[in-house]
Amino acid sequence: MVEQFHTPSSKDVLPRPRLVRGRFAYSSTDDTSSNDSTMPLVTDDRLFDQCGIRVAFTEREGGVSKGCYSSLDLATHVNDDPGAVEENRRRLCAALDVGDDPLVVPRQVHGNHVVTFTSDRGIAFDEALNEAHEGADALVVSAPHVAAMLCFADCTPVILVAPGGMFAVVHAGWRGVVAHVVVNALNVLCRAASCSALSCNAYIGAHIRSECFEVGSEVVDRFRAEFGDAGIRDARHVEMGDALRADLMRHGVDNARIVELESCTHCSNDRFFSYRAQHGVCGRHAAIAIRSN
Numbered sequence: 001m002v003e004q005f006h007t008p009s010s011k012d013v014l015p016r017p018r019l020v021r022g023r024f025a026y027s028s029t030d031d032t033s034s035n036d037s038t039m040p041l042v043t044d045d046r047l048f049d050q051c052g053i054r055v056a057f058t059e060r061e062g063g064v065s066k067g068c069y070s071s072l073d074l075a076t077h078v079n080d081d082p083g084a085v086e087e088n089r090r091r092l093c094a095a096l097d098v099g100d101d102p103l104v105v106p107r108q109v110h111g112n113h114v115v116t117f118t119s120d121r122g123i124a125f126d127e128a129l130n131e132a133h134e135g136a137d138a139l140v141v142s143a144p145h146v147a148a149m150l151c152f153a154d155c156t157p158v159i160l161v162a163p164g165g166m167f168a169v170v171h172a173g174w175r176g177v178v179a180h181v182v183v184n185a186l187n188v189l190c191r192a193a194s195c196s197a198l199s200c201n202a203y204i205g206a207h208i209r210s211e212c213f214e215v216g217s218e219v220v221d222r223f224r225a226e227f228g229d230a231g232i233r234d235a236r237h238v239e240m241g242d243a244l245r246a247d248l249m250r251h252g253v254d255n256a257r258i259v260e261l262e263s264c265t266h267c268s269n270d271r272f273f274s275y276r277a278q279h280g281v282c283g284r285h286a287a288i289a290i291r292s293n
């Protein structure tokens, strides 16, 4: 056996973030069916290969929901058929090999509260789960085998990953952006992982982009108060991705470790759910992460 010295474990330094869209197979519930199928997911395969952390952003394709929820609606609070949502979640978990690990989905309230999961079972897990169900827009997961999922239709999904494999999944609409929910999650994550923000990866998912995101002047004023000119396009339009990037960098994240999907949920309503494009009646796509070791 050859011992290796001075070689940091691959988890000590994360690979630079890189998001690529791929297709992931899920098995059918029907054993007689040979029509196993796939769903598109945007993920960082290099992060998974080197560190065992799977981060993923879903799209609309790959589920069984109908109409305005078609087809991979992952939210239980939007009046979709509960059986369809259950099957959609089952497919996503199958595609990501979640297995019997718990899938945690908080009640999102457009706030800045962060709930931390330090265990995949027991009293600590149950208490964190209750807290998440009371209302939270950011989950920090320090334990392996806990899948954390948040749901979106125009708001901005963010996943943060620390060296060692702890991660955060965050929901940031404009209220969450100006309330610094992402930086709150970053701070909790860095304390839990005993790391600096400089070594973390940040993944910003598809959201409604500024050209489609007309807001009142009071929203623009809030952005200016919190982020200066970052994110402000004009008197009625703001770009949440730019504001979040500025906020993350101000709090120590390396710009080279922030990746962002350029897609606009409103413009690409065929690929993503959009609250504005669908006049408030729609399903939800998701950001999800889980560590396997």
Ligand SMILES: [Zn+2]
Residues within 6 Å of the ligand: 208, 209, 211, 212, 264, 265, 266, 267, 268
């Ligand atoms: Zn757009």
